[in-house]
Amino acid sequence: MTFERTLYSRRQVLSLGRKTLLVLGIGCLYPVSHYLRAKENQLAVARIASSEMPLKIHWQRLGQTRFWLRQGNDGVEGMWASCTHLGCEVSYNSEQELWLCPCHGSRFNRDGQPVQGPAVNPLARAEVQEKDGFYLTSQKV
Amino acid sequence: MSKQGTKSFMEHIRPRQIKAGALRLRATFCLGGFSFLAFIVLTITGVLLLFYYQPGDRAFASMSELNSVLPYGGFVRSLHFWAGQMMVISVFLHMVRVVWSRAYRPLRELNWITGVVLFGLTVILDYSGYLLRGGQESGAAATVGQALFRSLPGGQALATVFFGQPSPLNGSTLNMFVWHAFILAGAVGFLQMFHFWRIRRGGGVRPL
Incomplete structure (x- = not known):
């Protein structure tokens, strides 16, 4: 590898990105469940x-x-x-x-x-x- | 798949060593990865849209309802739309980068051809998505597409298979829906996996 040492390594940044994705994914559960349940109380x-x-x-x-x-x-x-x-x-x-x-x-x-x-x-x-x-x-x- | 087979498959996807140069941003500009990210967003939002979209005569009405009444419906639809536009652009730029760095030459020839097919399918997907909205401009776009098909020999049959009816004016989007959501999207997903596998075989970038 020819990279100089920097503040964060590539691995650290990628693992932070993965954690962010996980948090975002969990955060999506609420709006998605609202979207899918939109018609549950609808009357004919x-x-x-x-x-x-x-x-x-x-x-x-x-x-x-x-x-x-x-x-x-x-x-x-x-x-x-x-x-x-x-x-x-x-x-x-x-x-x-x-x-x-x-x-x-x-x-x-x-x-x-x-x-x-x-x-x-x-x-x-x-x-x-x-x-x-x-x-x-x-x-x- | 045996344990050994799983391990060797994973090492194709995430090998121990790769060339240092392949990691440089300038080698790829992440354009292929960006296209795949758009494809993932399109798949997720597309599945969410499937819950409410009604192909056929109710297409426009169901889209209007999704947009205006359902919670987060407009957001899901906008995300699907913009991810689709971004995918066409990023796939095109990806292609320009491949030509620029001459990555179409032997060893990667087959992957170049796969990529050209993927670009074509992406454009057709974008077009068919535009028709699925079922609005007036979709009808106009369908007319143009049908006229293009009819200029081919045997084009009337092709146009019927793809558009489903002799006249687009009665507004049914059922055939186009099947192509858009299942056949074309499935083909793109499958070809992408093949594309990535060939990249690994060619010693390309390590995916995240």
Whole structure:
């Protein structure tokens, strides 16, 4: 080696650089976890023009969403079709007037009260607002 | 890999002795290393972008959301953009340095060819990244690229493989996304490893 002795050796500088990288890497964990978790509390929302979805007494599914709507005694009612057991998507069978869960066989009556199966809690209702000819639905917190 | 094999591999990457001259800054200006640093930054930020980017018709909308709503989203995207620009520049300067120090001559011939291919792939990656933004200027750039492809014999087929549709106007970025994020980036990563291995065989710089 033809280098004169200086204040810091090449090795020392490189090892300081490596430690700096390590500290920076650990420092990145916080912003990266925030970035990746940005949508964890996001609630589902959907809307449809009321002319496109004439409501009936039976539940009807809104497009490809988990929202179902029906005409209740006092206005529009919304249902969030997730089983209260482990969250599978339930669907309404209008002949049996039951909500059926495909995963573990839970059944709910038309108002969402549990009838049979592992689920013990009623289905969650969804928020529905009628505004400017649209139904705006959202998950309840 | 056997223990002996691992040891000999590590000694290729970090040999005991190297020529003193190879350590001088003037020998390399660290341009190759700088390009690789940019590539590492691009890989990390690129993976982070994969979590939210939606190739296809939602490309522009998902990028706008990433930019404006997600925490640190704009930072991750800017880092990806600037690392990409820096990589094109540093790879080009690296090439100029290699020509200047005549490092393309035999013994290092194969590595020069590898490097030229890597430069081409870097430019194509930068171009395809520009198209992935899905904005209006991306559509214009895609039109130019397709016209260039079509001027080749059999170019229509090539253009369809690369751009995925006869007209760029409907804004889908799916094919370009597959090329950008998997095929081209993977090829560059693989060729770089080969490039570094050849540098070691040629008695080049010791990496950090």
